[in-house]
Amino acid sequence: MxxxxxxxxxxxxxxxxxxxxxxxxxxxxxxxxxxxxxxxxxxxxxxxxxxxxxxxxxxxxxxxxxxxxxxxxNSDTANMIEQLLRMAPKAKVTSLKDSKEKSDLHFARTCYDHLAGYVGVQMTHSLVEQGILKKVDLNFEVTSEGSLFFSKLGINEEHQRHKRRAFARCCLDWSERQHHIAGALGNALLVRMLEEEWIVRMPKTRAVRMTQSGKTAFEKYFKVNI
The missing domain is CATH 1.10.10.10 (Winged helix-like DNA-binding domain superfamily/Winged helix DNA-binding domain)
Known part of the structure; x- marks a missing residue:
C-alpha cells in the first residue's frame, strides 16, 4: 500500500x-x-x-x-470526506435528538462550500431539466439560457470561471446518492442564498434551514416546491 x-x-x-x-x-x-x-x-x-x-x-x-x-x-479534501461518508455504513439512531439531526442533515446541509442534501440535489436536477445546466461527464456546463439565468440571479459567471478551481463540478451526495453542483459556481449559488437569507445556518451542525422567503425563491427560480 x-x-x-x-x-x-x-x-x-x-x-x-x-x-x-x-x-x-x-x-x-x-x-x-x-x-x-x-x-x-x-x-x-x-x-x-x-x-x-x-x-x-x-x-x-x-x-x-x-x-x-x-x-x-481545500475542496479536494472536502470531496474525499464526502465520498467516504457515502461508503460508510449508516449510523444507528439512538435518540430523538439524533433522529432530528440526521433528518436536518439529509434535508439540506453545506458540503464544504456548496449546498448538498435533498435540497441541493433537487436544485441541481431542476437546473438541468430547465436547460440552464448541461451535465457532461462529471462536470456541468452552463448553456446560453443558463448565462442569462445566473446574470439575473446576480452571479458573475465569468468571474467564477476565472477562479483557480473547478468551475462547476458534479459532487456525489452521500445521503441522496445523486449529484449536486459543486465548484466555483456551486459556491456562488450558496453564497447568494445565504446573502438573501433563503437559507440560514444552524448552530453546531452543517445543516441549514430554509426560510419562507427561500421556499418562495426556490419555486420562482428553480421550479422546486420545498
Missing part, C-alpha cells in the same frame, strides 16, 4: 479527528476550543489531533493574535 494512503487512512480512523473534520465540512473557520467541545475531547487532546491533521495538510490554520482558527485545506 502507498505509505501516504496508509497515513491518511490512519488519521481518518480516529473518531476524534473524524469529528473535527466533519465539523469543518461546513466550510467555515473554527477555533480549537470549539472543535474540542464539538468532538467531546479536552483542548489539549484537540491540539494534538489538529497538529496531526496540519502535518498531512488536511486542514489549514489562520493566526489572529493569540488565537488560531482552523478550516479544511
Amino acid at each position: 502507498n505509505p501516504n494512503i496508509a497515513k491518511i487512512s490512519s488519521l481518518l480512523s480516529d473518531p476524534s479527528r473524524s469529528s473535527i473534520l466533519l465539523t469543518l465540512m461546513d466550510g467555515r473557520i473554527h477555533p480549537a476550543g470549539e472543535l474540542a467541545y464539538l468532538a467531546n475531547i479536552k483542548p489539549q487532546t484537540a491540539s494534538f489531533h489538529l497538529k496531526k491533521l496540519l502535518e498531512e495538510k488536511l486542514i489549514s490554520v489562520e493566526k489572529h493574535g493569540r488565537h488560531r482558527y482552523y478550516r479544511l485545506s
